[in-house]
Amino acid sequence: MRRTLIFALAFVFFAPFAMAQEAPPVDNPEIFSKSLEAAQQAMEFYGRYDNPEELRRVAEIGYRIAQETRFTAYPFSFFLVDIPVPNAFALPAGQIFITRGMLDLGLTDDMLGGLLGHEIGHVVMNHGLKMQRRATLLNVLSQTVLAGVIIATNNSRDDYIPPTGGYDPSNPRGDRIMGTAAAGLVVSELLLRSYSREFEDEADSEGQRWAAAAGYDPNGYRLLMELMRSRLPESKEYGYWRTHPFFDSRVKAAMVRADLLTIQGGRPAEELRRASQRRLLGLVDLPKLKEPARELLEDAAVTAWPLGPDADSIRLARLHAIRDEELEKNLLARDFGRLLAIYGEVRAEMEQIDPEGDLLATLDSELATFRQNSEESLPPALDVLAGGIYETGFLETFISNYPDSPQLPDVALKLGDAYARLRRPEAAADMYLRAWRHSPESDAGVRARSGLRILTPTIGSLSMLQELAVEGGDDELQELARTQLDKRVATFPDLANGSRFLKDYPESSHAETVTARINEIAEGLLGEATLYQRVGDHAKALDRINRILTEAPYSKAADKLRQDAILES
Numbered sequence: 001m002r003r004t005l006i007f008a009l010a011f012v013f014f015a016p017f018a019m020a021q022e023a024p025p026v027d028n029p030e031i032f033s034k035s036l037e038a039a040q041q042a043m044e045f046y047g048r049y050d051n052p053e054e055l056r057r058v059a060e061i062g063y064r065i066a067q068e069t070r071f072t073a074y075p076f077s078f079f080l081v082d083i084p085v086p087n088a089f090a091l092p093a094g095q096i097f098i099t100r101g102m103l104d105l106g107l108t109d110d111m112l113g114g115l116l117g118h119e120i121g122h123v124v125m126n127h128g129l130k131m132q133r134r135a136t137l138l139n140v141l142s143q144t145v146l147a148g149v150i151i152a153t154n155n156s157r158d159d160y161i162p163p164t165g166g167y168d169p170s171n172p173r174g175d176r177i178m179g180t181a182a183a184g185l186v187v188s189e190l191l192l193r194s195y196s197r198e199f200e201d202e203a204d205s206e207g208q209r210w211a212a213a214a215g216y217d218p219n220g221y222r223l224l225m226e227l228m229r230s231r232l233p234e235s236k237e238y239g240y241w242r243t244h245p246f247f248d249s250r251v252k253a254a255m256v257r258a259d260l261l262t263i264q265g266g267r268p269a270e271e272l273r274r275a276s277q278r279r280l281l282g283l284v285d286l287p288k289l290k291e292p293a294r295e296l297l298e299d300a301a302v303t304a305w306p307l308g309p310d311a312d313s314i315r316l317a318r319l320h321a322i323r324d325e326e327l328e329k330n331l332l333a334r335d336f337g338r339l340l341a342i343y344g345e346v347r348a349e350m351e352q353i354d355p356e357g358d359l360l361a362t363l364d365s366e367l368a369t370f371r372q373n374s375e376e377s378l379p380p381a382l383d384v385l386a387g388g389i390y391e392t393g394f395l396e397t398f399i400s401n402y403p404d405s406p407q408l409p410d411v412a413l414k415l416g417d418a419y420a421r422l423r424r425p426e427a428a429a430d431m432y433l434r435a436w437r438h439s440p441e442s443d444a445g446v447r448a449r450s451g452l453r454i455l456t457p458t459i460g461s462l463s464m465l466q467e468l469a470v471e472g473g474d475d476e477l478q479e480l481a482r483t484q485l486d487k488r489v490a491t492f493p494d495l496a497n498g499s500r501f502l503k504d505y506p507e508s509s510h511a512e513t514v515t516a517r518i519n520e521i522a523e524g525l526l527g528e529a530t531l532y533q534r535v536g537d538h539a540k541a542l543d544r545i546n547r548i549l550t551e552a553p554y555s556k557a558a559d560k561l562r563q564d565a566i567l568e569s
Contacts, residue, residue: 026073028073032074032283037293038091038095040293043296048079049081051103052349056303058078059304061112061214061216062078064269065120065214066120066269069120069206071120074094075276075280076123076304077280077304079095079300079303083099088102098115102115107224110219111220111221113214114211118203120207121203204254204257212262218263222251229251273305312359319363323366332384335400336371336377337374340370340374343367347367374402378402378405382407409435409442409444409445410435412435412448416430416435420455428451428455432451433452434448435448449473452477453474453477460497461500462488463501465484465485466481466510468481469485490516495550495552498517498551499551518551522548522557525548529545
């Protein structure tokens with residue numbers, strides 16, 4: 001692994017970056033491209049936290065503070081990432097990340113202002129590229145696809161497909177998967193390592209000053225750190241404690257600075273936000289940018305300034321791509337329910353931010369068309385249903401398209417039976433629950449409840465068992481689910497199962513047991529990764545690494561990976 005990453009790094013040094021004919025609106029296009037690729041990998045690896053309201057709040061506060069810095073080297077952009085641990089981090093070219101765990105603390109605007117000021121400070125003072133390790137990792141990250149090609153080429157099994165999925169049929173060696181696995185390891189190291197005490201102090205000081213100038217109470221940053229100190233483990237092993245060291249002394253310093261700073265009036269940041277949108281869209285055609293990174297630029301541009309024709313055009317283009325893909329299908333295979341849901345989410349957002357805008361009328365017109373199409377497709381769908389000859393996909397589309405139809409309990413029961421035959425117990429249980437809840441006393445509801453009792457002993461999903469354990473109306477089912485859950489929490493075999501349970505039920509009485517089991521599985525996978533690496537089977541080694549970092553990123557095994565597999569290279 002180390003040799004491969006070093007080889008990739010050497011390639012970077014000897015492969016000149018292709019420059020555009022016309023200089024884009026950033027100081028260093030190469031750094032911006034690499035930083036953007038790192039941002040895209042972070043979003044792909046950890047997942048986007050889909051909370052439009054919080055994202056709008058972060059952007060509003062972030063741009064007001066950024067305006068006070070007079071920083072022009074790169075446009076700032078803001079993202080929410082689905083990491084449960086409270087944290088925040090910045091990449092060198094202005095990409096700022098706030099985790100779901102941080103927002104779950106219930107931050108006030110003043111607290112969030114102090115936090116964003118701190119991360120903006122790291123960008124303005126160029127801390128990311130002053131750390132040699134981070135600069136090196138950015139170089140490696142820009143060549144993760146190359147790293148994947150090298151690893152796959154060395155792999156003796158040409159047909160190996162990692163069980164984590166994502167296999168590209170046009171690339172039978174699995175190069176893309178291997179590149180993603182390598183990227184995951186690098187992104188974890190890049191984003192979750194700490195700065196030096198000097199850099200943290202500088203970011204604290206300037207961040208508080210800019211926050212105060214933007215109209216936010218500089219005492220908010222101290223209150224934020226005190227809130228985290230009261231809520232996070234005292235071991236200081238993970239999360240913000242780990243990535244932002246010297247915590248206690250920084251709380252005291254923040255208190256002293258807050259007393260010396262005066263809250264200013266602040267100014268609206270509309271002009272900066274419009275300018276940031278223009279700059280971000282102007283960077284879409286940077287050489288060598290991959291399509292996912294371009295899409296992330298468009299997302300950032302819409303966040304920067306969510307109003308006006310450019311933002312509306314991006315939203316509509318995304319919607320039309322989804323619409324056109326759906327409408328290419330046969331009539332009874334079209335998922336109008338999916339289209340209505342996706343369009344509805346965008347409409348709800350526009351109703352909040354631009355109720356007088358032109359986009360709302362367009363969305364309403366297309367939504368009306370989808371509803372009409374859905375109604376027109378119901379009679380032939382009922383004919384197929386009555387005929388009794390159909391595929392599982394037809395039942396899935398029927399439930400999506402006609403969720404309020406009288407036939408739904410029967411269709412959900414049939415789909416649950418189909419999933420049970422296909423040995424998909426969790427999906428089957430979900431359909432049985434739907435049939436039962438929709439019409440508990442109907443024949444379909446009674447049969448669905450019976451199916452759940454039969455199915456429960458075979459269910460492995462901890463989250464599904466927890467849901468059944470608290471489902472009212474059937475004491476026998478609840479007892480079966482509790483018994484099965486008690487057996488599974490200490491013996492489940494895969495990380496994803498435990499990780500999903502902790503995300504769904506973080507306050508469960510089983511959380512500690514599940515966490516211990518996750519750590520145990522991660523340690524076993526780390527041993528396997530080490531063994532496979534020693535015998536030269538890099539594909540299997542990276543598969544284990546990818547699973548650890550994706551599903552157990554705060555385990556001791558993941559921490560050891562970040563230290564041993566990255567730092568020495």
